[in-house]
Amino acid sequence: MQQIPVMWLIEQTSLSAGAKLAELQSIRKREMKRQHELLSATLLLMLAGAAHAIAVDPDGAGLGPAVDVRRLGWAPGNSLITPVGSASIFTHPLGDVFQRYTHASLARFEDSKGVSIGISSPSPWTFIAGYREQVVSTVGNSVVLDTIGGGENFFRLYFDPTPNANSGNGTGYGPDATNPDAGLALSGTIDASIGQTAISALRVQPGNLDTSGSDNYPEVDSIAARGNGTLAVIINHVDMAYFPEGFNPGLGLHFQTVLDLPFSRTDPSSCFKNGANMLIDGVGPNTLGGRECDANTVGNINGIDGTNLMLMTDSSSSFTQAASVPEPASLALLGVGLAAMVRPRRSRKAGH
Ligand SMILES: [Ca+2]
Ligand SMILES: [Ca+2]
Ligand SMILES: [Ca+2]
Numbered sequence: 001m002q003q004i005p006v007m008w009l010i011e012q013t014s015l016s017a018g019a020k021l022a023e024l025q026s027i028r029k030r031e032m033k034r035q036h037e038l039l040s041a042t043l044l045l046m047l048a049g050a051a052h053a054i055a056v057d058p059d060g061a062g063l064g065p066a067v068d069v070r071r072l073g074w075a076p077g078n079s080l081i082t083p084v085g086s087a088s089i090f091t092h093p094l095g096d097v098f099q100r101y102t103h104a105s106l107a108r109f110e111d112s113k114g115v116s117i118g119i120s121s122p123s124p125w126t127f128i129a130g131y132r133e134q135v136v137s138t139v140g141n142s143v144v145l146d147t148i149g150g151g152e153n154f155f156r157l158y159f160d161p162t163p164n165a166n167s168g169n170g171t172g173y174g175p176d177a178t179n180p181d182a183g184l185a186l187s188g189t190i191d192a193s194i195g196q197t198a199i200s201a202l203r204v205q206p207g208n209l210d211t212s213g214s215d216n217y218p219e220v221d222s223i224a225a226r227g228n229g230t231l232a233v234i235i236n237h238v239d240m241a242y243f244p245e246g247f248n249p250g251l252g253l254h255f256q257t258v259l260d261l262p263f264s265r266t267d268p269s270s271c272f273k274n275g276a277n278m279l280i281d282g283v284g285p286n287t288l289g290g291r292e293c294d295a296n297t298v299g300n301i302n303g304i305d306g307t308n309l310m311l312m313t314d315s316s317s318s319f320t321q322a323a324s325v326p327e328p329a330s331l332a333l334l335g336v337g338l339a340a341m342v343r344p345r346r347s348r349k350a351g352h
Helices: 017-048 328-349
Strands: 054-056 067-074 077-083 097-111 116-118 125-139 142-148 154-159 183-190 196-208 221-238 251-261 271-273 279-281 309-321
Touching (some): 097 271, 097 309, 125 221, 196 251, 221 309
Antiparallel strands (some): 077 097, 077 309, 125 142, 154 183, 251 309
């Protein structure tokens, strides 16, 4: 069997022994830095507080009452990673910048006691998001990307009274030509200081990109990959029809996401939606019918020969409330520690 090189593999076999040692030391240094940053991010999340309940009316103007919601459980969804400037999906050296687009439908709410609240099917709740990320570590066949600012940075949660979200076509996750009646329930921006994603390619032969039900993209294969990520939304608007008590400044929605290839539990999306609510090309033409996008941007083998990379997502998210009334003495002390820990990442971003 022919071994196909996987995209994240960066072993430099032609390096001299000295250069290899230097490379190893630099990898080790970066790994330590990464651990440090993960710890900082974790501390920030702890400071922001555990999951926080917020009043949500799951059916909006419908008869159901508002409930205290703590977490949102999302159905498997789609993520598209697109290079910015000369960045490369295949080689992804340190410093490469990518623009991400992602969408999913909500599967369930979880109340403040941890009890699942089912919602009608098909789900009327969807989100779309976009943000930039930058390669901060490449070790073996794994890559780590930090969420950064700039580019298209948005988060939008929609309620659609006549649900139209279609994973295979990537349409209907908000207002578009297939779905004029989706209403914006909540919006915000992606926190550029704490999100992070790690992706590892697995050493296997490429297979079908779409193994969810029938193969709706018979001409597109994919590497196998696995990953996980965190993302923090800073909420800056809610519609009181769905969030009847409004929200306090500092309310966030923190995502934990598992990434997978191939697409085993939902169809890969033909289209994605950008920050201007325009449909953009994902995998392009499929066998599903309906509105789809014209161009395949991931190539014949997703992860090897396309401009873009697609991943299946499985996310849950928690509402969090940043501390607004600090205890002067204890928080000041903690603040000094945090400031010291957070500085390395900030200064690295400034170009040191
Ligand atoms: Ca209601
Ligand atoms: Ca609709
Ligand atoms: Ca399928």
